Amino acid sequence: MTCLHIPSFVAPTTYSNVYKEECLLCFETPESLNGIDVCLTCLQSGCSGPETMNHTSLHHEKTGHKLYLNIKKIKLVEPPKKITKLVVDESLQEKYETKVKTWCVDCKCELGNCEQIEKAVNGIMNATSATQKQEIKSWEEVVEACEHTVCLEQNPTCSSGKQIISRLKVPKKCNECDMKENLWLCMTCGNVGCGRRQFDGSGGNNHGMEHFEKTGHPVSLKLGTITAEGEADIYCYKCNDMRLDPELESHLKLFGINVKTQQKTEKNMAEMQLDQNITFNMKTVDGEDYENVFGPGLTGIKNIGNSCYLASVVQSLFYLRPFQQEYYETAIEHHFNCREKPQNCFECQMGKIAMGLLSGNYSKPPLNLKDQLGISPTLFKSVISQNNREFASMRQQDAFEFYQFMINLVEQKSKIKGTSPHLPFQFNLTQRLECANCHKVKYSNVTSNSISLMIPQIENASIINCFEATVSPENVQMNCPSCSSNQFYKSTGFGSFPEILVIQMQRFVLNNWTPEKLDKKVTVPLNKFSLEQFRLNGPLENEVELPNQDSKPSLNEAALDQLMAMGFSRLRCEKALLATGNRDADSAMNWLFEHMEDPDIESPINNKLASVDVDQESVALIVSMGFTDTQATKALKETNMNVERAIDWLFSHPDCGESPSGGNEKSQDGEGNYKIVGFISHKGSSVHCGHYVCHLLVDDKWILFNDNRVVHDVNPPFENTYIYFLRRQ
Ligand SMILES: [Zn+2]
Ligand SMILES: [Zn+2]
Ligand SMILES: [Zn+2]
Ligand SMILES: [Zn+2]
Ligand SMILES: [Zn+2]
Ligand SMILES: [Zn+2]
Ligand SMILES: [Zn+2]
Ligand SMILES: [Zn+2]
CATH class of the missing domain: 3.30.40.10 (Zinc/RING finger domain, C3HC4 (zinc finger))
Structure with missing residues (x-):
């Protein structure tokens, strides 16, 4: 039988994105039993043949594209394992025998030779693949002139x-x-x-x-x-x-x-980061090799260069029920119905990584290797980091920042679908203020998806000690709107408890203005334990609430007078001062002239603090100490733009930076009984270098995920953890 379908495509050029390293919807590669298919029409990749999910047929059903190039590589010699900066390694190609054939999915037969097909095949085989292009781009640090x-x-x-x-x-x-x-x-x-x-x-x-x-x-x-x-x-x-x-x-x-x-x-910066990443000891304390484990949920993630922070967080998230429900159980259905290009679709790639990790299809003992190869996170990473320069780069990142980034991204994306996989992570942090004189109280809540714990400087600190140190009541000064006192007691606690509680241990601190990593051990209970003593609800029946305070920030009165003397309305002058950082009349006046025609210039100031301009240099300085942009901005606003006080403020407000809840969604409260089911550890001197690994409790065994290596750890390092994952019991 011969195929009579007329080819209607053109050969790829250097600008085409050719996907030829992996099926776009699963982790079949040219080295798999059946190789992979590249669509000759649109250059997307799929899989076909026995024991595959037949993503080529799915692509055919969706697009009508019939003609494909099948690429199959047969390994001749072991490729070098070390990651080098040179992603395109010519010598690698000689170690494979590559077999190609073109075929039609309709006629189920190979295509005859013609010049057009030959050109397209050569074009595909010689092209730098889209993922390679991506990797090369990410390696090049985006350094610009200033x-x-x-x-x-x-x-x-x-x-x-x-x-x-x-x-x-x-x-x-x-x-x-x-x-x-x-x-x-x-x-x-x-x-x-x-x-x-x-x-x-x-x-x-x-x-x-x-x-x-x-x-x-x-x-x-x-x-x-x-x-x-x-x-x-x-x-x-x-x-x-x-x-x-x-x-x-x-x-x-x-x-x-x-x-x-x-x-x-x-060595330059990029090289130094790589070095630290690769030297990680994988022997037990006794110098024994760990026992490799395989099966569903025990799939490793390849290190594509400084990607261990991503691997640790992704392993932990997809181990948890909400992510499995949202992405694993719906993956096939989504892949079937989705009309977007899989290489650009967040849901497609979340489903793909979920199936890759949880199906067990890619966690089988390799023939002549000790460790499994692991699945590649390249496409996943490029899709989730489309709008984030830092996470798109090949630099090492803070795993905790990445966790928050993922939860926020998932919240944003699932809103469109009307689901909320982020909710089990959310809870209310409650703050209680009590006037020392009239004893009236004020309760306020912020929604958070994690809590950041201080490690107290005491011997044998337990995690309960860390909670105590973090939420312990303190004396603060503020003016009571109800009496003349300015002494207040402030305490913090859980307004509600989440199903999954994520804890960041504050291991990176400033000591006399010198950044320092705390290697202090913290003991943790391995069985069920309660955090109910840290619940804080109110106001109680016998408590009297403080009247609502006017939260208007104090303005530079002299400048205000000066501006009003020039004939501007009080409202406009206040706006101008707020917009220019409350500095002086001159800047405010310039602002006023620029914004005379603003349509909302006469509307009342609604969110007064939000419009204060923040000095970007101060923000950058605080961000360099490991805080986020939002945290830095907020802290500066709280402290009248004083950098030192802002940093102090941040350390005493570990929960800041979370956006307050929209109001419609309710965190799912429940009993504060937890068990530690996972944790991420960090080796190295700062969050932005070194190496991350994660441990997860699978069938009562602690499994260590170190990039592609997945092993049973009989002696897990519970006490030096950076991030804990607790599940409600
Ligand atoms: Zn045909
Ligand atoms: Zn596939
Ligand atoms: Zn196609
Ligand atoms: Zn100089
Ligand atoms: Zn500069
Ligand atoms: Zn999709
Ligand atoms: Zn009072
Ligand atoms: Zn010196």
Whole structure:
């Protein structure tokens, strides 16, 4: 039988997105028994043949596309396992024998040869696949120039700068101490200072940064990272980020550095992160190998480069009932009905990863390897991080931030469907204020999807001690709207208990303004335990509520008078001051002239605090300490834009940054009895480097998920955890 269907496609060009590494809806690859199919018409991939889910037929049903290229690779030699920065490894291709054939899904036969088909096949086989393109893009750190590098003014007047100029030689030692590596050259004056102190005390003595604080010289370059191509690690202290210096060559010339003759001797940031990621010891305390386990729910996730934070969180979430219900049980149905392109559809990819992890199809003992290969999160990652530059990059990320990101994304996406898989994670954090004099009270609630616990500095702290330290009552000063007192007691507690309680342990703290990682052990109960003693509901029958307070922020009265004297209405003046950070009459006046024509200029100020402008430099500084943008902004508003007080405030408000509930949804309250069913640990000096693994309780056994390796851990490290997952009992 021959196929008479007329080909109606064109060969792919370099701009086409060719999917040829994995079925878009499951994890079949060219190495699978039947290989995979690439649609010759639209270049999407599917699977076909016995023991597959026949996603090629599904694609055919949805689109009518009939003609496919089947690619099957037969492995000849083991490919190298180490992840390198070079994603396109030519030598890899020689280790496979690749078989291709074209076929028609309607006629169930191979296609005859014709020039058009031949061209298309060659085009597909030679194309850089869409996922490879994605990976290469993510590896390239998105480093841009800033005003400080572009408008850099060089002025080598300080002593070390003068020395450099006179001898045309850059010193190989910090100007302030004896450090000889991790040295940063000030691009303004030529000062050489050592790098920042890390959480674990390694790194440098902060002399480079101190130089910036003293002089305001914004841009520094890490010595030893200059390449002959004119690249280098350049840091802007003002922007608090890696930057690009478009005039690097001429800027360095002033210090006698000829870019063309440079050789890179020190590791750059990306390389340092990779190193830390790969060196993780997988032996038990006794030096024994762990026992590998296989089956449904015991599927590993391949490390695609600094992706262990993602793997740990994804494993934990899909282990939990709400995610299984929402994405595993509906996956086939969604794949069947979905009209979007699978490579762009959030639901398609959530379903795919759920089936990949939970079906057991990809967790089988490999023939000649110890560990399973694990499923690749590349497509999943690219879909969920479409609008997030950080999570799209190949940099290491904070697993806790990623958890919050995922829960918020899931909430947002499921609203459209009318489901709410995020609700079992939500609860009310209640704050109670009591006037020390008249004893009237005020209760307020915020919705949260996690609680962040302080670790008290006591011997043998238990997790209950951590709860106590976090919610313990404190004295605060505020004016009582009911009497003249300004002394209040403040306490915090659970207004409701969620089905799944996620706990972040505050292991990364500031100690005398130095970031530090707390390796303190915290003991946890392994059986059911109660948190009911931390429930806080009110007002109680015998309590009298405080009258509602006017929450209007105090305005700069002098500026207000000045503006009103110019003839503006009080409302407009208040608005202008709020919008310009309540600083002075001048900025407020400029704002007023710019916003004279605003349609809402005469409408009342509704959310007064929300409109206060926040200084972006201060936000960046706080974010660099590990807080989120929202937290930083909120804290600054709460503390009159004072950075130090804002950070203090954040540490005393661990729950801040959660958006208050919309009002319609109710958290599902229940008894506060819990059992720990999973936890994520972190090895390394800061949340933004090092390695994450997770442990989950499967059939009463603790299973360690370390990227693609899934093993039974008989001695799990409960006490050094970063994130706990508790399930209501
Ligand atoms: Zn046909
Ligand atoms: Zn498939
Ligand atoms: Zn197609
Ligand atoms: Zn800058
Ligand atoms: Zn130093
Ligand atoms: Zn300087
Ligand atoms: Zn879909
Ligand atoms: Zn009072």
